[in-house]
Amino acid sequence: MKIQLALDRMEIGDAIQLTRLVENSIDWIEVGTSLIKEYGVSSIKEIKKAFPTKVIVADIKTIDNARYEFEMCFNAGADVATVMGVSPYVTIDTCMEVARRFDRRVMIDLLNTSEEQKKELMNYSEAIFCDHVSKDEQEESGSRNLGVDEGLLFADSTRQIAIAGGITLESLAALKQKLNPSVAIIGSAITQAKDPADAAAKFKQVIFHVEGV
Amino acid sequence: MKIQLALDRMEIGDAIQLTRLVENSIDWIEVGTSLIKEYGVSSIKEIKKAFPTKVIVADIKTIDNARYEFEMCFNAGADVATVMGVSPYVTIDTCMEVARRFDRRVMIDLLNTSEEQKKELMNYSEAIFCDHVSKDEQEESGSRNLGVDEGLLFADSTRQIAIAGGITLESLAALKQKLNPSVAIIGSAITQAKDPADAAAKFKQVIFHVEGV
Numbered sequence: 001m002k003i004q005l006a007l008d009r010m011e012i013g014d015a016i017q018l019t020r021l022v023e024n025s026i027d028w029i030e031v032g033t034s035l036i037k038e039y040g041v042s043s044i045k046e047i048k049k050a051f052p053t054k055v056i057v058a059d060i061k062t063i064d065n066a067r068y069e070f071e072m073c074f075n076a077g078a079d080v081a082t083v084m085g086v087s088p089y090v091t092i093d094t095c096m097e098v099a100r101r102f103d104r105r106v107m108i109d110l111l112n113t114s115e116e117q118k119k120e121l122m123n124y125s126e127a128i129f130c131d132h133v134s135k136d137e138q139e140e141s142g143s144r145n146l147g148v149d150e151g152l153l154f155a156d157s158t159r160q161i162a163i164a165g166g167i168t169l170e171s172l173a174a175l176k177q178k179l180n181p182s183v184a185i186i187g188s189a190i191t192q193a194k195d196p197a198d199a200a201a202k203f204k205q206v207i208f209h210v211e212g213v
Numbered sequence: 214m215k216i217q218l219a220l221d222r223m224e225i226g227d228a229i230q231l232t233r234l235v236e237n238s239i240d241w242i243e244v245g246t247s248l249i250k251e252y253g254v255s256s257i258k259e260i261k262k263a264f265p266t267k268v269i270v271a272d273i274k275t276i277d278n279a280r281y282e283f284e285m286c287f288n289a290g291a292d293v294a295t296v297m298g299v300s301p302y303v304t305i306d307t308c309m310e311v312a313r314r315f316d317r318r319v320m321i322d323l324l325n326t327s328e329e330q331k332k333e334l335m336n337y338s339e340a341i342f343c344d345h346v347s348k349d350e351q352e353e354s355g356s357r358n359l360g361v362d363e364g365l366l367f368a369d370s371t372r373q374i375a376i377a378g379g380i381t382l383e384s385l386a387a388l389k390q391k392l393n394p395s396v397a398i399i400g401s402a403i404t405q406a407k408d409p410a411d412a413a414a415k416f417k418q419v420i421f422h423v424e425g426v
Contacts, residue, residue, distance in 0.1 A: 009281060034281055037273060040253035060250060063274060063297060064324065064347040068222060068247055084276060086299040088325050091349040111277065112301050134277040136304040 001176065001207050003200070004057060004162065006187035008032030012043050016050045018196055023051065025200035030057040030185060031078070041076045048077030055079045061109065063087045066094035074102040081106065082130065085113040085121050096124060107162060122159060131179060133165030169202055176210050214389065214420050216413070217270060217375065219400035221245030225256050229263045231409055236264065238413035243270040243398060244291070254289045261290030268292045274322060276300045279307035287315040294319065295343065298326040298334050309337060320375060335372060344392060346378030382415055389423050 005026040007015040012035065019029060029051055035043040036058065048056045058078035062069045066083065073081040083095040085108050092108065099106045108121055111132040121129070162183035163175050172184060186203055193199035218239040220228040225248065232242060242264055248256040249271065261269045271291035275282045279296065286294040296308040298321050305321065312319045321334055324345040334342070375396035376388050385397060399416055406412035 008278075034278055036253075037249055037282060038254050038285060040249075040255075041251050042253075061274075061276060063276070063299075064349055065221075065247055066349055069250060072251060084297075084299075086276075086297075086325060088347055088350050090353045091347065094349055112299060134301055134304065136277055136279055136307055137301050140303045 001181060001211060002027035002055075002183045003203055003207070004028035004030050004183050004185040005190060005200070006030040006032050006059070006164070006185050007047070007191065008034045008187055010035070010191070012039055012046050015043075016047065018191060019047075019051065021197045022190060022200035023054070025197070025204040026186075026190075028055040028057055028080075028183065030059050032187070033059045033061050036060055041072055044073060044076035044078050057107065058082070062091065062095060064091060066091045067098055070095050070098040070106075071102075074098065074104050079104055080128070082109050083107075085110045085117055085129075089120070092121070092124060096126065100126075109164075122157065125159065128160045128162050128183065130162040130164055130185070131181070132163075135165070138166040169199075169206055172203065172206050173210050176207075214394060214424060215240035215268075215396045216416055216420070217241035217243050217396050217398040218403060218413070219243040219245050219272070219377070219398050220260070220404065221247045221400055223248070223404070225252055225259050228256075229260065231404060232260070232264060234410045235403060235413035236267070238410070238417040239399075239403075241268040241270055241293075241396065243272050245400070246272045246274050249273055254285055257286060257289035257291050270320065271295070275304065275308060277304060279304045280311055283308050283311040283319075284315075287311065287317050292317055293341070295322050296320075298323045298330055302333070305334070305337060309339065313339075322377075335370065338372065341373045341375050341396065343375040343377055343398070344394070348378070351379040382412075382419055385416065385419050386423050389420075 003026045031044050031047050044058050056078050057080040058073040059082050060069050060073050062083040070081050083092055083106060095106045107128040107130050109130045109132050110118060111134050161179055161181040162185055163179055163181045164185035167184055167186055168189050190196050190199045216239045242260060244257045244260050257271050269291050270293040271286040272295050273282050273286050275296040283294050296305055296319060308319045320341040320343050322343045322345050324347050374392055374394040375398055376392055376394045377398035380397055380399055381402050403409050403412045
């Protein structure tokens, strides 16, 4: 399981400085939606430039204008870009087409998708599926719902899954067991920790402990 | 009916220059999603600074992290900001709360919402509802669907409606009759016209002709 560090609600310089502290414990770097919307595509360029050997995920959250947005992300250096599962299918089709052309990957964010939509979306077999409890939902409920239905849905699937939203050291092992994700997206549990390097190292340890490799 | 000029897929300087040519014929200025995602929040700031007396709509397309994104838009000078109707309701609740606090407005983008979601969303009585045919859907179908179901849904409503997506001089009158919108969002029919000032003036004329005031 890879750790995707989500960088949100901070300046680009601070994001780079923070990532330096933890880079040995994390695998992928997510340029968060808040960075893209606040600073534009230069946020992707600067973070790719600072970490050229890391996989960079642009959390662009495309819901329309797919070709323009995905070409923009990939031209800026992103290796993965996100599209909302609640988008019209033509939008997701276009994202897949652009990603194939650039030899990059699409992450489909399942935020607020219905069970029916999830089933349809599973047809995009090359995508990574992000089981996402949103920031706003976390703030309301105060914790992460383990998503039993989604667990069942994914159980027999060969699809690659990422999990996002309010993941902590304590919840990671249970989520791993339930959803068997390829990617755990960790934000504030590392970025807001008193000692981010220590927090990131502990996540890496938990994964080693759970996976044994 | 107001004309909202949608600025998309161009540099900020070009957007300002183009808007200067048409500003006497249009009412509201939309900082398009593509400008925000490419250049960040400075796109909103620069356009508000250039046109301080116009209503500025930030097409931020929020789907999570509502407080952060809406405060960012309003602090940058936006008078209206957009949230996706397919968002979790807690996200839309937060947008409404932030807008009330700033004395600004929320536009709910109905892109890809189900009939059931639309009915629920009508409870946000202070919002403007944007009946949106996406860029990607237009590119696929080649034209705008007049959206009869939505017309029926809105017919007895006192809700304020904006229409967006592929509106032309030819389709505006029929859309007006069907949906009685308060705002017509026009993008490429003005911005990509050979003579944008002439195109914008013609839209203004059509509205005068239809409304008689």
